[in-house]
Amino acid sequence: MTATTVVLRTEARLFAREPGALFWIVAFPALLLTALGLVPAFREVDEELDGLRVVDLYVPIAVLLAMIMAGVQSMPVVLSGYRERGILRRLSATPARPSSLLAAQLAVHGGAVLVAVALTLAVGWLAFDVEPAGQPVGYGLAVLLAAFTSLALGGMIAALTPSAKAAQTLGLVIFFPAMFSAGVYVPVSTMPGLLGDVVELTPFGASAAALDRAAAGNWPHGLDVAVTGVWGLLFLGVAARWFRWE
Template sequence: MSALSRLTATETRLFFREPVGVFFVLAFPPLLLVILGAIPAMREPDTDLGGTRPITLYVPIIIVMGLALFALNVLSQMFATYREKGVLRRMRTTPVKPQAMLGAQLLMSTILSIATMLAVLLIGWLAFDVGLPRQLPAYLVGYVLAALAMFALGLLVASVAPNGRAAGGIGMLLFFPVMFFAGLWVPRDAMNDVLRTISDFTPLGAGVQSLQDATAGHWPQLLHVAVMLGWTVAAGGLAARYFRWE
């Protein structure tokens, strides 16, 4: 635990030395919510959305966007870069094994993504009167399952990418479709039946619906829990199969 704590602190310091990355994964999601909330139409009930205000729907969407940015950009690029530069290979000759680096990266990403989630929830609540989750345990379950699915996908990208630049490119290619089906461009409530069904079987589509259900006071649906667990097992298993330390 001591080695893990020190590695996590070191990796966090290194992360904050990259201002562009810090902005996009930490500051951009809350800023996007503020920008959307500044649009009057986003704060008014929309009949096409069943009378729901669009800003209410965008809070969970922006929260999972933070997870996607961490998983597909930070986590995948860091591991691919460390392997490319021989950092993981050299670590195998020290008492601190590469697995500790994996744990440190996951712990850092989890802590910082939770901070982003809290910032988005508070801004939505204080600035735009978006209700806080009525079923907090269910909300945490949905968030953790979405995080596991996305981090597993990020590690899969890191396992197949030959270098950090390629990991960044693959991550961005995946980011846009997963966020489309999460509802970033068209909220799930406004999707037609075909798109919503496809969204139900994507990690963040299931994640967004689980967070919406928990906000309304319900537990996540079994379908969405199964989808997120399935992505975690499938992507995590492939990542473990193909990941190379050097």
């Protein structure tokens, strides 16, 4: 087995030993959707929501919530902690590059997000008859793009914070605006005029709009895709510029 494979297997194993991360990333979004879906009124068609139900709107929101948990709450704390404890430094004294650990963390968190997305879509579909995605290819691309941007944001947080504690604090500062812009409190498509327009310029707001469009059977708007992608590249650029191995 190559070094990269062993690092990946090791990080996956370690991730599985973190019940907190597993719960908040993989289980919580689906549980939130279940809780909302169990409210009878949320399962009724609402004319003000263009004939959709509240539970329909919350499927993409739960999907984004998994990404926020992974990218903002979990991964940067792990990475900054690895740096703080000299784990990356120790690794740089071996033939394995510390970047392999970074890549493994991205892969593990990305994998957890995809499991969470699948679980959320399955719960919505099987329990509450939410059509998984009217435009599956568009939906899939929007999911991948949003996952990329949220993990790039996590990389940026890890790059800007010297310790696990600092990463946790900065993560928390970003967590609430991220949740708001993803529509956890008020779905983005129901936000009034100007607020909605502004939120659609944020990474998670644009992702939410793209997912909504794809769920309804259309291709995401180019603008939403571009906004998410540009944010993602920006985060990645900051992460690459300021990330330190020790």
